[in-house]
Amino acid sequence: MEPKKKRRLREALTGYSFILPNFLGFLVFTSGPVVASLCLAFAKWDITTPAEFTGLDNFRVLFSDVKFWKYLWNTLVLMSAIPVSMALALGMAMVLNQKLKGRAVFRTIFFLPSITAGIAVYILWGRLFNKDFGLLGRVLPSFPARVVCSIEALPIYLAAGLVVFLVCRLVLDLKHSERELPVSYFLLPAAGLWLVMLLNAVLSRWAGAPALMPGSGAVAALEGVAGRSGWLNDPWLAKPSLMLMGFWGAMGGYNMILYLAALQNVDPQLYEAAEIDGASRWQKFRHITWPLLTPTTFFIFVTNCIGGFQGGFESAYIMTGGGPPATGVPWTPWAGETISETTTLSYYIFNNAYVYLKMGYAASMAWFLFLLVFAVTMVNWKYGGRRVVY
Amino acid sequence: MGVESRQTTRIIHGMWYGFLVLVGLTMVIPFLWMFSASLKPRAVMKVRDSWYENWVPGEDVTWITLDGEPVRVKKLGMKGGMLGVRVVETGPREGRTMRLRPEEVTEEDAYFARTDDAWNSPAAPADGVKVRLFRTDSAEGALVTLPGHALTEESYLAAFLEETAGWTRVQEQRRDTFAVEWKVIERHPRFGEEFHFPPEKVHEEWREHLAFGNYARAWNAVNLGRGYLNSLVIALVVTFGQVFTSSLAAYAFARLKFKGRDILFFGYLATMMIPGAVTMIPVYVLFAKGPAALDSLLNTTAFTSDLFLFRWIELGKPLGIDSYMALILPGLFSAYGTFMLRQFFMSIPKELEDAARIDGCGSFGIYWHIVLPLSKPALATLAIFTFIGNWKSFMWPLIVCQSSSLRTLPVMLSYFQGEYNTEYQLLMAGSMMALLPVMIVFILGQRYFVSGIRLGAIKG
Numbered sequence: 001m002e003p004k005k006k007r008r009l010r011e012a013l014t015g016y017s018f019i020l021p022n023f024l025g026f027l028v029f030t031s032g033p034v035v036a037s038l039c040l041a042f043a044k045w046d047i048t049t050p051a052e053f054t055g056l057d058n059f060r061v062l063f064s065d066v067k068f069w070k071y072l073w074n075t076l077v078l079m080s081a082i083p084v085s086m087a088l089a090l091g092m093a094m095v096l097n098q099k100l101k102g103r104a105v106f107r108t109i110f111f112l113p114s115i116t117a118g119i120a121v122y123i124l125w126g127r128l129f130n131k132d133f134g135l136l137g138r139v140l141p142s143f144p145a146r147v148v149c150s151i152e153a154l155p156i157y158l159a160a161g162l163v164v165f166l167v168c169r170l171v172l173d174l175k176h177s178e179r180e181l182p183v184s185y186f187l188l189p190a191a192g193l194w195l196v197m198l199l200n201a202v203l204s205r206w207a208g209a210p211a212l213m214p215g216s217g218a219v220a221a222l223e224g225v226a227g228r229s230g231w232l233n234d235p236w237l238a239k240p241s242l243m244l245m246g247f248w249g250a251m252g253g254y255n256m257i258l259y260l261a262a263l264q265n266v267d268p269q270l271y272e273a274a275e276i277d278g279a280s281r282w283q284k285f286r287h288i289t290w291p292l293l294t295p296t297t298f299f300i301f302v303t304n305c306i307g308g309f310q311g312g313f314e315s316a317y318i319m320t321g322g323g324p325p326a327t328g329v330p331w332t333p334w335a336g337e338t339i340s341e342t343t344t345l346s347y348y349i350f351n352n353a354y355v356y357l358k359m360g361y362a363a364s365m366a367w368f369l370f371l372l373v374f375a376v377t378m379v380n381w382k383y384g385g386r387r388v389v390y
Numbered sequence: 391m392g393v394e395s396r397q398t399t400r401i402i403h404g405m406w407y408g409f410l411v412l413v414g415l416t417m418v419i420p421f422l423w424m425f426s427a428s429l430k431p432r433a434v435m436k437v438r439d440s441w442y443e444n445w446v447p448g449e450d451v452t453w454i455t456l457d458g459e460p461v462r463v464k465k466l467g468m469k470g471g472m473l474g475v476r477v478v479e480t481g482p483r484e485g486r487t488m489r490l491r492p493e494e495v496t497e498e499d500a501y502f503a504r505t506d507d508a509w510n511s512p513a514a515p516a517d518g519v520k521v522r523l524f525r526t527d528s529a530e531g532a533l534v535t536l537p538g539h540a541l542t543e544e545s546y547l548a549a550f551l552e553e554t555a556g557w558t559r560v561q562e563q564r565r566d567t568f569a570v571e572w573k574v575i576e577r578h579p580r581f582g583e584e585f586h587f588p589p590e591k592v593h594e595e596w597r598e599h600l601a602f603g604n605y606a607r608a609w610n611a612v613n614l615g616r617g618y619l620n621s622l623v624i625a626l627v628v629t630f631g632q633v634f635t636s637s638l639a640a641y642a643f644a645r646l647k648f649k650g651r652d653i654l655f656f657g658y659l660a661t662m663m664i665p666g667a668v669t670m671i672p673v674y675v676l677f678a679k680g681p682a683a684l685d686s687l688l689n690t691t692a693f694t695s696d697l698f699l700f701r702w703i704e705l706g707k708p709l710g711i712d713s714y715m716a717l718i719l720p721g722l723f724s725a726y727g728t729f730m731l732r733q734f735f736m737s738i739p740k741e742l743e744d745a746a747r748i749d750g751c752g753s754f755g756i757y758w759h760i761v762l763p764l765s766k767p768a769l770a771t772l773a774i775f776t777f778i779g780n781w782k783s784f785m786w787p788l789i790v791c792q793s794s795s796l797r798t799l800p801v802m803l804s805y806f807q808g809e810y811n812t813e814y815q816l817l818m819a820g821s822m823m824a825l826l827p828v829m830i831v832f833i834l835g836q837r838y839f840v841s842g843i844r845l846g847a848i849k850g
Contacts, residue, residue: 124420
């Protein structure tokens with residue numbers, strides 16, 4: 001057994017030495033810092049004075065810090081654009097999947113926004129949104145404020161719709177019904193709630209009727225105020241503006257190329273068989289394309305979620321400098337404070353760590369973010385993994 | 391399926407092309423605007439009524455005919471049916487820089503007046519102590535009344551230009567051992583004079599003006615050349631390093647057996663979920679405190695002193711916050727790259743490796759001679775991803791680069807944004823220059839890019 005053992009040892013040594021440079025980097029720049037930042041989260045430190053251990057202080061401040069929760073909300077609102085940009089990418093991929101000559105050229109052009117240095121694109125769009133100079137910024141006052149303002153509440157609608165959907169499913173399960181509700185049905189109650197809100201805002205403006213839903217009356221009062229100082233300076237339109245910019249880039253970006261690759265892997269014979277059976281275009285999409293795309297959709301959604309939690313730094317730093325101050329709106333508890341509208345968690349952590357030099361606090365926020373990302377990914381994995389068809 | 395169907399297919403195709411062209415336009419138009427903005431002369435970044443004037447770089451010119459030749463003027467106001475104008479024509483050589491030997495420049499006399507804490511130079515006495523200012527800013531050509539003692543006579547510098555066989559006013563710019571650099575400050579002989587003209591005689595037009603000089607000015611204003619060099623060097627080093635270390639580790643994870651392999655790999659995967667914010671702060675502290683600690687450990691000053699290449703190129707510190715290593719080292723390790731390459735390596739048929747092993751090839755030999763050449767697409771994809779990602783990265787270089795000689799392009803471009811105003815033309819010019827390498831890399835490597843993402847997606 002000697003030579004075999006020796007060979008195994010040699011292979012092990014080779015393996016370790018191959019990994020060594022990478023693993024060293026992993027240790028020094030990833031796992032080490034993770035442990036270090038965990039320790040830092042329980043301390044208070046600005047780099048100049050020695051660190052002092054403060055226990056759970058940072059976390060206590062975290063939970064009572066209005067700014068933190070508002071910025072978490074900002075991040076979530078910006079993330080609510082993810083499903084839309086995924087849909088856009090899928091649509092674009094389906095268009096590009098057809099047998100048209102010169103698709104490679106279009107693919108390159110569509111990818112342009114994703115490869116250019118972010119700063120150029122951000123400043124470009126910042127200028128587009130400018131009230132005096134920008135192509136978009138000048139047309140604002142005619143935009144119906146009510147429709148746009150309700151974008152801020154989009155996560156509320158989506159969540160409420162999800163809750164309604166889950167309740168319905170629970171009811172159906174309890175009744176042991178055969179009916180299987182697909183997940184996308186949660187969009188129905190969400191859209192319904194949004195329509196009710198819109199209708200309510202319209203009614204309270206024109207008919208003078210009292211507001212059905214709390215807070216929606218305030219939306220009507222914003223007419224004439226919203227958009228006066230340009231898109232990015234407006235507390236209502238700042239985030240939708242950023243989302244619009246995101247859609248522009250997402251149409252041809254990484255997501256689209258992933259979808260394109262996945263679409264090209266679909267066996268055309270399936271489509272032929274469906275056509276023989278007399279399937280319409282929508283049916284073909286719903287029963288062949290969509291299920292076969294679920295692994296890619298899952299992958300894209302998970303990675304976009306992970307990225308979305310950490311994003312928004314560059315747009316905050318370059319375009320908006322943190323964003324316009326939030327005006328109090330009845331459904332938010334932070335009326336009257338100067339908290340910014342486009343600051344995301346990433347920017348807030350950056351400011352705390354490098355500008356205010358509150359490293360301990362920043363580390364605790366970063367860990368909170370990490371746990372959040374972890375939890376969401378786990379939920380995605382468990383829930384989405386069941387739905388993926390291979 | 392007949393002739394009719396072919397026609398409808400053509401119509402449908404036409405529709406799709408139209409749609410694609412539309413979307414393509416929305417992608418491209420912002421960049422076209424960027425390009426046109428980069429060529430606009432300085433004072434022109436305002437919105438105009440005609441789309442032509444908005445997009446094509448140009449400027450407004452108001453002019454009259456004086457002594458038979460057109461002279462630029464500025465409109466003052468109507469008085470008694472006549473329009474007052476002031477000559478603001480500068481000379482054709484205005485602003486040009488040239489290098490002269492000190493003896494080629496002579497001194498002359500002129501009057502200087504002091505208004506709002508700055509010397510306006512030179513001025514010319516008009517009537518009594520009323521003076522007219524000749525300064526290149528908002529006070530240009532203004533007529534002010536000053537107390538007598540505010541007017542002094544001083545000398546200014548002039549050089550004799552061969553091409554005009556005449557004397558031109560110059561201003562010193564820079565001085566080094568070989569020569570002195572001078573800027574020409576030349577004026578029309580009737581500069582500052584005011585006239586009244588019937589309005590029809592005052593012409594207004596919009597002239598195209600491609601200010602290619604913006605690129606040179608952007609280059610000099612923030613030392614873009616150094617930024618380019620920094621970005622390029624760092625991106626290349628990180629790309630090579632990452633591809634190398636990732637492929638080594640990926641091969642080990644894919645083919646070699648050793649204890650703890652799978653647990654370690656799972657650990658790698660888990661790190662992809664960690665937000666950058668978590669690791670960034672301790673890494674910053676590591677680089678901030680590290681050199682001092684290393685110095686005291688090894689009892690030298692090597693780690694905290696500045697480096698110089700060829701004695702005059704600054705290289706920052708060897709290992710610290712303000713160093714190239716701080717920009718390069720964290721980028722050399724990538725979990726995503728290792729993961730993607732491992733998936734790819736696992737798909738290479740084992741028979742090739744077994745054959746090589748029979749021939750007596752060691753593990754590194756197999757890696758070098760067989761696996762690497764076969765995985766060129768995957769390696770190329772990783773290289774392109776890494777290059778583009780590194781070129782674009784903003785947050786970490788922003789934190790790390792504190793001295794201007796270390797800055798990468800994105801950070802440098804952000805400095806065009808002033809606190810009160812932004813020099814858009816220069817910023818757009820700089821951005822266009824920053825776009826170029828990435829565009830080239832992408833266009834050349836596009837083939838690998840798309841196939842590589844496919845690899846990552848399907849197997850992932």
